[in-house]
Amino acid sequence: MELRQVTDTIWEIPRTGSMRVPGRIIADEKLLPKIREDKAHEQVANVACLPGIVGYSLAMPDAHWGYGFPIGGVAATDPEEGGVISPGGVGYDINCGVRLVTTTLRYEDIRDRVRDLVNALYHEIPAGVGSSGAIQKVRGADLKAVLEKGARWAVEQGFGSGADLEHTEEQGCLAGADAAAVSERAKTRGEDQLGTLGSGNHFAELGVVETLFDPVAANVFGLYPGGIVLIIHSGSRGLGYQVCDDYIQTMLRASAKYKITLPDKQLCCAPLNSPEGKQYFAAMAAAANYAWANRQIIMSLAIEAIQKTLGASPRELGARLLYDVCHNIAKLEEHEVNGIKRRLCVHRKGATRAFPASRMEVPTSYRTVGQPVLVPGDMGTGSYVCVGTEQSLRETFGSCCHGAGRLLSRTAARKSQSPNELLQELEARGVVVMARSKKTVTEESPDAYKDVDRVAEVADRAGIGKRVARIRPIGVVKG
DNA sequence: ATGTTC
Numbered sequence: 475m476e477l478r479q480v481t482d483t484i485w486e487i488p489r490t491g492s493m494r495v496p497g498r499i500i501a502d503e504k505l506l507p508k509i510r511e512d513k514a515h516e517q518v519a520n521v522a523c524l525p526g527i528v529g530y531s532l533a534m535p536d537a538h539w540g541y542g543f544p545i546g547g548v549a550a551t552d553p554e555e556g557g558v559i560s561p562g563g564v565g566y567d568i569n570c571g572v573r574l575v576t577t578t579l580r581y582e583d584i585r586d587r588v589r590d591l592v593n594a595l596y597h598e599i600p601a602g603v604g605s606s607g608a609i610q611k612v613r614g615a616d617l618k619a620v621l622e623k624g625a626r627w628a629v630e631q632g633f634g635s636g637a638d639l640e641h642t643e644e645q646g647c648l649a650g651a652d653a654a655a656v657s658e659r660a661k662t663r664g665e666d667q668l669g670t671l672g673s674g675n676h677f678a679e680l681g682v683v684e685t686l687f688d689p690v691a692a693n694v695f696g697l698y699p700g701g702i703v704l705i706i707h708s709g710s711r712g713l714g715y716q717v718c719d720d721y722i723q724t725m726l727r728a729s730a731k732y733k734i735t736l737p738d739k740q741l742c743c744a745p746l747n748s749p750e751g752k753q754y755f756a757a758m759a760a761a762a763n764y765a766w767a768n769r770q771i772i773m774s775l776a777i778e779a780i781q782k783t784l785g786a787s788p789r790e791l792g793a794r795l796l797y798d799v800c801h802n803i804a805k806l807e808e809h810e811v812n813g814i815k816r817r818l819c820v821h822r823k824g825a826t827r828a829f830p831a832s833r834m835e836v837p838t839s840y841r842t843v844g845q846p847v848l849v850p851g852d853m854g855t856g857s858y859v860c861v862g863t864e865q866s867l868r869e870t871f872g873s874c875c876h877g878a879g880r881l882l883s884r885t886a887a888r889k890s891q892s893p894n895e896l897l898q899e900l901e902a903r904g905v906v907v908m909a910r911s912k913k914t915v916t917e918e919s920p921d922a923y924k925d926v927d928r929v930a931e932v933a934d935r936a937g938i939g940k941r942v943a944r945i946r947p948i949g950v951v952k953g
Numbered sequence: 954a955t956g957t958t959c
Contacts (some may be wrong), residue, residue, distance in 0.1 A: 541954095567954040604956045663956075674954055715955045802954085884957095 475515060479508075480669055482867075483535075483936035484685055487515060489775075493522040493739065494833030494854030498530040499537065500870065500936045508881065509537050510887070514544040520737045521549050525745070526557025528818065528895030532870050534825045535932040536924065541566065542740030545824035545880075548873045550809060552816055553746035558734065560743035561725055562822030564804050566718045568758055569675075569765035571641070572708030572801035572848040573773060574859065575782075579702040580791030581682040581948070588680065590783050591951035592906045594929075595678050598779035599772055601671035601953040602910035608669025609771060615815040616660075617655040620794070623796075628668075633774035633796070638864065639839050643809075643827060646685060646766035648805070656713070657720050664713030664764055671708050673879075673914055678776055679705045679850075680949040681857060687934075687941040691843040691861050695796050697943045704780070704793070705857060705945070708771050709802065710765035717761045721754045732746040746819055762803055765776055769798055772794035795858070797837075797846035801876035803824045809871055820871050828862035828874035828939045836862075847939045851878040851926025852909060853918055853950045854900050858930040861941035867931035874939035878926035887922035888913065901916050909952035918952060 477485045477499070487497030493712055495677045495832075497518040501509055510516055521543055522531035529552055535886060537546030551557030584591065587835060599609050609631075612620055620627045621807035624713025625639055625646025639645045653661075671678060683701045686692045697703070728751075736742065744750035775951075777793045779898040784791070804821045809820075829836055829845040834843045847860040855878070866872050882890065893912035901908050909915045 565954070570954070659959095672954075673957085676954085709954070712955065719955085784957095 475519065477515065480520045483932055487519050490564045491858060492735065493519055493849045494527050495522050495530055497522050499533040500938060503533050503934045504540055505535055505932060508924065510532065512539040513837060515537050516542040518547065521547060522559065523737050524549065524551060524558050524741060525734055526551040526555045526745060529550050529871065533930045534873065534875040536877055540823065542738055543823045545819065546875060548821065548825045548870055550816055550818040550820045550871045556745050557748050557819055558743035559751050559804055560741055560821065561718050561754060562742065562760055563742050563823050565802040565823045566715050566846050567709035567802055568714035568717060569762035569800045570802040571765060571769065571798060572705060572707045572850055573771060573791050573798035574796045574848050575704040575771050575777065576796050579700050581702060584702060587784065588744045588949045589906050591680060591780060592908050592951060593731060594779040594783040594906040595776055595951045596888060598669055598775050599678055599843055599908040599951060603764055603953065605672060605757045605953065606666035606671040608775060609673055611665045612668055613665045617665060620767045621653040621656060621760035621763055622651050623647055625766040626690060627895055628767040628770035633771045636768060638795045641795045642766060643800055646770060646798065648759040648762045650756055651763050652756035653760055655753050655757035656760050658706050658715050660720060662718035663716050664711065667711040667713065669775060670711060670774060671869055671953055672711050675918060676708045677853060678772065679947050681705060681945040681947050683943050684953040685942065685944040695842060695844050695846055695859060696794060697859060704776055704944055706776065708769055708772055710761040711768065713764050714761040717757045721757060724754065726749055731903065734951050739874045748783055758804065762800065766798065798850060799846065799848050801828045822873055824876050825873045826876050827872055828866040829872045830862050830864045830867050830894060832864065847874045849875060849877060849926065852920040852923040853947055853952065854903050854920035856947065858926065859942045859945070860933060863940055865937035866939060870938050873897045874931050875929055878923040878929055881924050882909055882922040884917040887919050888916045890921060891916055903921055905947050906949045907952065911953065914952050
C-alpha cells in the first residue's frame, strides 16, 4: 500500500478502491515502520470506506492494530449524508479515559511515604479482572441514574464536588444516554463495579511534575515542578464491554440490512439516523456516563486514601481535578469541512479530543490556553499533559494521541521478562508498583510500549497537541 | 479492554 509523505509528520494513503476519503497517519520515520508492521495503516484505509466519512480517516502517532479500527484511529461521519456509527470505532472499553488531579504536595514532602501511599491506594481501590465492591451495589433506578447522569450522580452521592464536573469532558455526562438501550446483562455486570479500576493498562498512579514545556499553560493547569499529581486510567468495566459486545451483534445484522459493504466485518455499523444507530449511540452514551461516574468515585477514594495516610486535611492536600479526558468514544461535534460547518459524529478510539482555546467545550478556566490532553505512557517512563490546538481542530477533527501505544503483544511481553525481575527494575527506577496480578505487571512492562517521549514529541511537532508538562511516575497501582 | 470462550 502506498504511503505518500505530505509533511514531516503526515503520511497520506491515497484514495483507492472503495475508499471514500484518503487516509492520514500522523507519525515520524521512527514510529511509522511499526505502524505498518502492525498493518494499522490497512485499518486506516478500511475505515476510509465507511459510508458518510468526511475529510480523512486518521491515525494518531501511537496507532496500532485494533478491532476493526486501529487503536489511535479517528473518523468523522456526517449523519446527514448517511454517515454511520460503528462500535469498532469506539472500542470495547467505552469511555476508557484518564483523569489527572493536582495537589499542593511537593515530592520532598512525601519522598519517604511513597510506599505507604501506594499501599493505601492498593487497599482502597479495588483492581483486577472482575474487581468489585468499592461501594454498595448500584441497581434499578440508581443504576439508571448513573447511566443517564454520569459523574454528577457520583458527586450527588458524596464522591468529589461539583467543581470536578467543570473539569471533566462533557461535564461527565454525554447527552442522549438511555438506560433502556443497555441490556440487563450489561447492567448486571455493572452493578458492583463502580469505583473499581479493572485490569490491563488501567492504573492509579502518583507522579511528580518533572519538566515544563509551556510554563504559562502549566500555571493555568496548576502544574509546577516537583508537584505531586494523581493519575487515574479506567473505563466502563464489564458494563461497557457488554454494551459493545451486544451491539456488535446488532450492527452485523444492521450492516446487512442497510446493504453496507465493508472491507472488514469488524467495521460493522449502521447509519446514525437508523433505529440501530440511534440505539447504539444511546447505549454507548450510557456506558460512557458509567465510566465517568466510575472515575469520579475512584478519584474520590484515592484522595481520601492519600489524606488518611498523610494525616492531611483536604485543604492541606489541595487536590483539584485538572481534567478528565476520554479516549474511546463517538461524539456529535461541530466541525468545519471545506469551509462548511457540519455536525459530525467523531469516532475517537485510543485518541483524545484536543480542542483549542476557542471552542466553547473547553472549561472557562482554561479558555486562554486550550483543552488539557492527558497522555499516559507506561508505568516506568512518564506521562504528558498536552494542550489542544487550532491545528488539531483543522487537521484531526480536534484529536490527539492517547498514550505511548503498544509495541509488544501481551503474550510477547509476558515471555520477555519475569514479574519479579521487572518489579525490581521499576523499583531501581524509583517507581513503587503494587499489582493484583503478576501477569499484568509483565504485560504492562515499559518494554511492551513505544517511547512516550517520542510519541508526545511527534504530536507536538505535528501541532495536534502541544506539550505542557512531563510527569515522572513514583508509585503505581495496577490490576 | 473483558466474570481474558455464555
